[in-house]
Amino acid sequence: MQAPIKDESLPASGKEYNRREFLKCAAAWAGTGIVLTAAGGVFSSCDLRDPGKNTGTLSFVQISDTHIGFAKDPNPDPIATLEATVAKINALPQRPPFVIHTGDLSHLSKAEEFDTLEQILKSLKTEKIFYVPGEHDVFVDQGKRFLERFGKGTQGAGWQSFDYNGTHFVGLNNVVAASSGPTPGSFANGGSEGLGSLGRDQLDWLQKDVAGLSASTPIVVFTHVPLWSVYPQWGWGTEDSEQALGYLKRFGSVTVLNGHIHQVLQKTEGNVTFHTARSTAYPQPAPGAAPSPGPMKDLPADRLKQMIGLTEVKYVETNSPLAIIDTVLA
Amino acid sequence: MFLSGCGASRASSTAKIANHTPDEGPVSAEIEIKIEDYVFVPAEATIAPGTRVTWVNKDEDPHTATSTDDRFGSDGLDTGDKYSFVFREKGDFSYYCALHPHMKGVIKVQ
Numbered sequence: 001m002q003a004p005i006k007d008e009s010l011p012a013s014g015k016e017y018n019r020r021e022f023l024k025c026a027a028a029w030a031g032t033g034i035v036l037t038a039a040g041g042v043f044s045s046c047d048l049r050d051p052g053k054n055t056g057t058l059s060f061v062q063i064s065d066t067h068i069g070f071a072k073d074p075n076p077d078p079i080a081t082l083e084a085t086v087a088k089i090n091a092l093p094q095r096p097p098f099v100i101h102t103g104d105l106s107h108l109s110k111a112e113e114f115d116t117l118e119q120i121l122k123s124l125k126t127e128k129i130f131y132v133p134g135e136h137d138v139f140v141d142q143g144k145r146f147l148e149r150f151g152k153g154t155q156g157a158g159w160q161s162f163d164y165n166g167t168h169f170v171g172l173n174n175v176v177a178a179s180s181g182p183t184p185g186s187f188a189n190g191g192s193e194g195l196g197s198l199g200r201d202q203l204d205w206l207q208k209d210v211a212g213l214s215a216s217t218p219i220v221v222f223t224h225v226p227l228w229s230v231y232p233q234w235g236w237g238t239e240d241s242e243q244a245l246g247y248l249k250r251f252g253s254v255t256v257l258n259g260h261i262h263q264v265l266q267k268t269e270g271n272v273t274f275h276t277a278r279s280t281a282y283p284q285p286a287p288g289a290a291p292s293p294g295p296m297k298d299l300p301a302d303r304l305k306q307m308i309g310l311t312e313v314k315y316v317e318t319n320s321p322l323a324i325i326d327t328v329l330a
Numbered sequence: 331m332f333l334s335g336c337g338a339s340r341a342s343s344t345a346k347i348a349n350h351t352p353d354e355g356p357v358s359a360e361i362e363i364k365i366e367d368y369v370f371v372p373a374e375a376t377i378a379p380g381t382r383v384t385w386v387n388k389d390e391d392p393h394t395a396t397s398t399d400d401r402f403g404s405d406g407l408d409t410g411d412k413y414s415f416v417f418r419e420k421g422d423f424s425y426y427c428a429l430h431p432h433m434k435g436v437i438k439v440q
Contacts, residue, residue, distance in 0.1 A: 072390060072409065107406075107408075108405070108406035108408060135429055136406075139406065139428040194430050194432040292368050292389070292391075294389060294390040294391045295390050295391070297390065
């Protein structure tokens with residue numbers, strides 16, 4: 001692992017953040033990426049033209065929704081786009097100590113899809129990869145294959161936590177069945193309306209997991225389905241997320257990273273920043289912009305590569321402690 | 331991919347949720363249920379015992395036809411994939427899509 005960094009590069013202990021404004025980043029999405037930096041508790045955004053100039057002291061990378069097994073428009077070859085993503089990560093000026101995959105590794109939970117993903121990610125230049133499942137990874141076999149391959153060291157249905165350089169990371173599985181779902185007790189069915197669900201056992205674990213931490217400890221939560229209500233009509237939310245966020249309310253800095261909706265969206269609420277990542281495979285429409293949330297089919301190849309990619313998160317050694325950088329493949 | 335099953339049976343080559351032997355009994359009728367725009371069409375189907383029901387996924391996203399009581403259930407159905415099941419017993423059999431649980435349907439065998 002990378003040598004520990006100085007604590008002062010992290011958000012100041014006990015710092016009180018103002019309510020952060022909702023970010024309207026649409027103009028930047030069509031560019032090569034976005035840099036989000038925090039200054040005085042308020043995030044601002046700008047185009048990312050040269051990621052090489054952003055040299056943070058702690059950085060890690062998030063990838064999401066690789067959907068290995070998908071082979072239709074607008075991307076008949078998600079293997080190639082994942083390989084291109086890996087090449088981008090390996091070319092970063094600062095080698096990430098770890099990479100987080102926020103779910104939907106596979107498209108249909110097939111063993112060969114998991115094999116392919118594992119093989120491609122072996123070439124990532126990083127120490128470790130942390131995974132949480134998406135519904136595509138668990139819906140066929142109750143998550144058995146996923147947990148066998150990618151759930152080592154996790155608890156329950158695949159949740160986990162770890163500390164790195166003073167930051168507490170929590171990986172949550174919110175594709176577990178809810179009591180309101182059609183088959184309570186099974187795995188991957190979510191809530192009654194297709195929303196994500198954490199379940200009582202995981203919520204109890206989370207409450208205990210963060211109970212002993214100082215309120216000044218920066219928290220990073222990573223999970224698949226958004227923990228905020230992006231668009232419930234398409235299942236883009238988690239029905240019991242309020243309880244989870246309640247346990248995190250006392251912390252001065254909480255960053256929630258997720259995938260599932262295949263596009264960059266961000267909002268802040270109190271001290272919590274929510275950020276959804278692009279897929280490495282294909283984009284989905286903006287909330288409510290299409291009859292259904294299926295893949296955006298009719299995209300030219302050059303446009304596709306502007307709508308898929310990776311996310312890099314940095315604690316920058318300046319007065320702006322946190323930066324979330326979304327980089328597209330084009 | 332074409333899966334078939336019957337009664338408490340399912341095609342053994344692709345069945346991953348349960349291990350039953352394939353039903354090779356007689357089929358009296360056939361109906362097709364389309365999965366389109368995240369809806370089972372028709373969502374409610376009334377059939378006679380011995381009818382083979384075939385679900386066809388017309389969407390770009392994968393879906394399943396999964397029984398709420400584990401009586402039958404498909405693997406993930408990609409675009410164009412089919413799954414069949416022969417209903418021999420009378421009763422109402424509810425099912426849903428395991429990827430999109432708000433998608434629900436019922437087969438009424440009378």
